Amino acid sequence: MGLTIGISGIGQFGRHFVELFAAHPLVDRVYLADVIVDRARKEAANHAKVSEVYGSLDELCRSDCDAIALFTQRWTHADQAVQALRAGKHVYSAVPAAVTLDELDLLVRTVTETGLTYMLGETSYYRPQTTYCRRRFAAGDFGRFVYGEGQYHHDMAHFYTPYKFSGGDEWKRTASFPPMLYPTHSVCHVLGVTFSRMTHVSCFGFVDDHVDGIFDEHLSLWGNRFSNQTALFRTADGGSARINEFRRVGAGESRQTTIGTKAAFEEQAPGSAVWSWLEGYDAAYADASAIDWDGTRKSVTRQSQDLSNMLVYDGQVITDKNRGTLPDELVGRTHLGVSWVHDVARLPGEFVGLANGHCGSHQFLVQDFVEAITTDRLPPNNVWFAARLNAPGIVAHESSRRGAELLPIPDFGTPPPGAKLIDPLSSLRS
Ligand SMILES: NC(=O)c1ccc[n+]([C@@H]2O[C@H](COP(=O)([O-])OP(=O)(O)OC[C@H]3O[C@@H](n4cnc5c(N)ncnc54)[C@H](O)[C@@H]3O)[C@@H](O)[C@H]2O)c1
Missing domain, CATH: 3.40.50.720 (NAD(P)-binding Rossmann-like Domain)
Incomplete structure (x- = not known):
């Protein structure tokens, strides 16, 4: 059944x-x-x-x-x-x-x-950027995590209709939802790669003055006057991260940067993605005494690869290579809305040809x-990981209300010992 x-x-x-x-x-x-x-x-x-x-x-x-x-x-x-x-x-x-x-x-x-x-x-867990970086981080290609950026820029003009759709005459009261209370997409750009934890935060709020009056603190259900919030986090692995949640902004959407000691992934403009690394790093640093300290470090060169084609969602045609256990009759059909990074062999054959959404994520969800x-x-995205994605924003919002006071972020723990994971890369680090 x-x-x-x-x-x-x-x-x-x-x-x-x-x-x-x-x-x-x-x-x-x-x-x-x-x-x-x-x-x-x-x-x-x-x-x-x-x-x-x-x-x-x-x-x-x-x-x-x-x-x-x-x-x-x-x-x-x-x-x-x-x-x-x-x-x-x-x-x-x-x-x-x-x-x-x-x-x-x-x-x-x-x-x-x-x-x-x-x-x-x-x-965001299933975005090509996060997926690609997660695999390379687990393989050790980034080295140690240094710094990450996640941002979710979504201008309020695009939210008028969605909030009116269910909000009735009072829609402005809830349209003022504090941006940092919606942090999971952007925090996932960092923690969906490293599975560490945000431990401390200082956050600045942008006091809104737009004529639409949405972020009027007297009207807002949350007493919220910030339409944009920027937070700097300390991470448990010794790195740091900057998260933007913007709702009044002339720049769009989700972007991610992940920087390690050996390599970096950078998505600085819409549709662009670059992987760069220090060629020769392992050999050069294997023996610290062998490093030439004259400032040239000739043995290590910076290389880069354009990965922008992974942000194209043309779908994947099913072939013998990516079909997994899919039956013969599906070869030649197309899994819609995914990029080449997605592991479509994990999806049931019944999803072939069906609509997907949000960077290929709906079918995987x-x-x-x-x-x-x-x-x-x-x-x-189990409850312990969900808490790691969510708590940082809740505390960040409180920090911005207190003039960017540095605040600790509570730890909600890890799954019970022995719990089995669907994605072996998603094991939480302490
Ligand atoms: N990328 C993403 O992950 C992403 C994208 C869009 C929306 N969302 C999330 O999806 C959720 C829904 O967003 P939406 O734009 O569809 O909102 P919506 O207002 O269009 O839909 C919400 C629906 O829930 C119904 N509802 C409210 N209380 C209910 C109850 N007690 N029992 C049954 N139905 C109830 C409302 O009548 C409404 O039809 C939001 O939480 C939003 O954050 C996530």
Whole structure:
């Protein structure tokens, strides 16, 4: 008997996941829930596997579904995840996992107590940039981690419609959501490579003065006046990282830089990615006494490789080389929306030709959640990693409220000993 997956929140994002959950070969039935029930009804009509529609998460929790995927508004997730776990359901949660440290603490404790699967739907984990750097970091190609940058720039003009969609007349109150309470995409650009932890932060806030009045602290549900926040972090492995969360900005989107002692990955302009390294490093540094200290260091030269083609999402045609266990009849068909970096052999054949999204991540998110439940292994974005992605932003926001005061970031621990991982590279370092 396959799984029954309930999806709560059939809004602008959640509806894109109905097709994928329904197509997964280990999922028998899909239930949908939304407080605006017509949204769920309308979507249900498009999918044969959707057999029930509910008007709230509460009703979904009372149903016989095995797991619940939350795609509700960003400040609601921790409470709802705890509610679903306590109802005996495995939980997938859209980002962020939580908006306070107390919520995070309760979430980690509830996952530990129930032993159920919890997965944060962090799309950045599967970005080609993060994926590529993760592999090379694990192989030792970066050397020791020195410095990382992650940024999520998304101008408020693009958020008017999404916030109005579910926010009604009061949409501006929640559109002021503090940028650093949405930190997981950009923090994942650093920790999704190193699996270390942010230990301290100092964060500056940009006081907004735009005429739209969204970041009016008297109107904001969070009393928030910052539209942009920049934080500098200390990392547990001795490095540092700069994270930008900008919502009033004339520059776009997600970018990542990872610098090690031996090599670097830099994404400084849209669509550009460069890998550079010190050729001859290992030989030159193997014996410190052999280094020539005249300042020339001729034995070490800087090399670089343009990797911009990995940011092209033309999909992968299935061949004998990348097919994994896919059947003969799928050879020649195309896995959509992925770049050459993605390991499509991990995906079920049923996903071939289906829509993907967010840099090829949607199909891997669904696969990892189902695989985690059915094989009793931890997904990469498990609750302990989710806490590492989320807590830094929560504390950073508090730092910016206190004029960039340096603050410690709590440690929410690591998975229980003996827990098995879907992605062996995702083991958390202390
Ligand atoms: N790259 C990414 O990871 C990414 C991208 C987009 C959105 N998101 C996340 O996805 C989530 C949803 O975003 P969205 O743009 O679709 O929002 P949305 O407002 O369009 O959709 C949310 C839906 O949840 C419903 N809802 C609220 N409370 C509910 C409840 N108790 N029970 C059932 N339904 C309920 C609302 O009626 C609405 O239809 C957000 O948390 C956002 O942060 C993540």
